[in-house]
Amino acid sequence: MSSILFENVRLIDPASGRDGKGSLLVEKGRIATLDPKDAPKAAHIVDGKGAVLCPGLVDMRASFGEPGAEYRESIDSGIQAAVAGGITSLALLPDTEPAIDNPALVHYIRRRGEETGLVSIYPYGALTKGCAGTDMAEIGLLKKAGAIGFTDGARAIADTKQMRNLLAYSGFLDTVIVLHPEDPSLAKGGCATASPQAVKMGLPQIPACAEAMMVARDLRLAELTGARIHFGHVSTGEALGLIADAKKRGIRVTCDTAPPYFAMTEADIGDFRTYAKLSPPLRLEADRQAVLAGLADGTIDAIASDHSPADADDKRLPFAQARAGGTGLVTLLGVTLQAGLPLLEALRLLTVAPARLLGLEAGTLAVGAPADLCLFDPEEEWTVTAGSLPGRAQNTPFDGRNLKGRVLRTFRQGREVFTAKGLPA
Numbered sequence: 001m002s003s004i005l006f007e008n009v010r011l012i013d014p015a016s017g018r019d020g021k022g023s024l025l026v027e028k029g030r031i032a033t034l035d036p037k038d039a040p041k042a043a044h045i046v047d048g049k050g051a052v053l054c055p056g057l058v059d060m061r062a063s064f065g066e067p068g069a070e071y072r073e074s075i076d077s078g079i080q081a082a083v084a085g086g087i088t089s090l091a092l093l094p095d096t097e098p099a100i101d102n103p104a105l106v107h108y109i110r111r112r113g114e115e116t117g118l119v120s121i122y123p124y125g126a127l128t129k130g131c132a133g134t135d136m137a138e139i140g141l142l143k144k145a146g147a148i149g150f151t152d153g154a155r156a157i158a159d160t161k162q163m164r165n166l167l168a169y170s171g172f173l174d175t176v177i178v179l180h181p182e183d184p185s186l187a188k189g190g191c192a193t194a195s196p197q198a199v200k201m202g203l204p205q206i207p208a209c210a211e212a213m214m215v216a217r218d219l220r221l222a223e224l225t226g227a228r229i230h231f232g233h234v235s236t237g238e239a240l241g242l243i244a245d246a247k248k249r250g251i252r253v254t255c256d257t258a259p260p261y262f263a264m265t266e267a268d269i270g271d272f273r274t275y276a277k278l279s280p281p282l283r284l285e286a287d288r289q290a291v292l293a294g295l296a297d298g299t300i301d302a303i304a305s306d307h308s309p310a311d312a313d314d315k316r317l318p319f320a321q322a323r324a325g326g327t328g329l330v331t332l333l334g335v336t337l338q339a340g341l342p343l344l345e346a347l348r349l350l351t352v353a354p355a356r357l358l359g360l361e362a363g364t365l366a367v368g369a370p371a372d373l374c375l376f377d378p379e380e381e382w383t384v385t386a387g388s389l390p391g392r393a394q395n396t397p398f399d400g401r402n403l404k405g406r407v408l409r410t411f412r413q414g415r416e417v418f419t420a421k422g423l424p425a
Contacts, residue, residue: 003027004414005039009048009375013055013365014348024053026371029413033367048375051408054347056088056372057333058363060256060354061178061232061304063153063325066112067105068097073309073393075112079119081329081391083418085305086374086407089355089362090119094126095153101126101137103145110146118417120372122148122358127166127177133157136166143175148358151178151232154279154308154324156214158184163218167227174228176357179218181231181239182280186210191320193266193281201272204320206281212238219246222253230357231255233306235280237290244299254357255299258306259328259335260397262291268397274315274322275386276397279308281324295339295349302354305332309393326397330389334403337378371414380406 004026011022011034018034025036025043059082065072073081082090092109094100100109106123113121125147129135132152139150150170156179157163170177190206192198198205215231219242222229234240234255246253260278265285268276276282294300308325315322336346355363362372386399410418 003040003043004046005036005043006046006048006053008050009053010050011365012052012344012347014344015352015364015366017344018365019344024365026414029371029415031365031367031369031371034365051375051377053373053375055351055363055365056374056410056412057086057350058089058354058360059087059305059307059329059332060091060302060358061093061258062090062307062329063093063095063309065309066096067108072311072314073391075121076116077392078307078309078329079116081327081389081393082119083410084390084407085329085332086376086410087329087332088119088372088374088410088412089122089360091122091124091148091358093151093153094124095131095155099126099131100124101129101131101142103141106142106145106147117415118412120362120412122360124149124151124178126150127152128157131155133159134162136169139170139175140173143173149176149178149230152180154180156180156182156184160217160221164221164225167221167225167229171225171227176228176230178230178232181211181214181218181234183210183213186213191277191281191324192269193283195266195284197266197269201269201319208236208283208287209238211236211280212242215239215242219243219251219253223251226252228252232304233258233261233280234300235261235283235291236287240290240294240299247299254301256302256304256354257291257294257300258304259332260326262288262295262339263335264288264397269319272319274317274319275326275395275399277319277322277324278326278397279324292339295341302357303332303336303349304354305329310395311393315395325395327389327391327393327395329391331384331396331398331403333376333407334382334405335398337405338403343378371411373411374407375409376405376407378405380404382406
């Protein structure tokens, strides 16, 4: 279909600050004009019925199982969950089996994304070989192959000298390094935030300062090397304070958080609820409030799904042995809308902000941009139900929660790739 006219919609474009009623014309997969006076006679008309039309969401941090653990989540199943969440651009972590530590695997992931035709997939390259935290991966070759940045996923690099070497070399390449902010020695063997709740449940604990200690170290190394670093899923007030101070001093640092860290606390692991076992673990209420404040004051630069799939056998274990992680693609928008932010700002953190951090041509309704679009009703309520979510992985920490904000239709390059018709409310 060459032309699509979206009418009767509330156009929200965080990149330009636009928020108001309007219309949008798509031609040949790109945005042709906003509020067209005339549309091609053959244009297909989409009546938005007052719903919000915004750029497709850009998720800068997600994991799939492919390659190696497709039983948890394959690319094919994962993107079904992504488009149901309004996501049209997806950055995948490299800590798969095998890790994305050679150019052939970068090409493979990008090609698999294009083969689906539903979502643009952008792979990170492994920072170290096998994401093992020791020997540097061939990050120059990985960048040339199309890696958008480098990370070891949910694994922190313990060796400080090697971390300095990695940052120094990444600065030479002018690429972003995405870091897991958790001291591995303090976190080793732990599964819950140190708190009276963890003591009551008899769970091995991870002190919250494990996050701030690693953030402090890596900020000093970034200052020393001039590297560009990004902290993923920041979850504590102490770490956010360090990041805010570093920004004021001109250190090249950004960060994101994920919905569980501003919508849940460690109380949600009660009754040994393994769906709420995450990495980093859920924090105390004071930290949740600090994350909300960081979203409001701009310390936090983006919100990512932190989608981490597991199958039933991964989670049907004693809490300490269960796999950490939760799905987040389908719930990304709905939970973010509950953070108390103005709608324009909430969508900025999900669209143009992560797109700019990664250097992607996405997250905007600018004329000439790809027509990657999300049509959603911010008032429609729905219930998160594990077992009936799109995609293979069902391990959502938000199981049973009522959300407001439902994706109705998703478009990639002007082609409809998802409609909510027929899905349970």
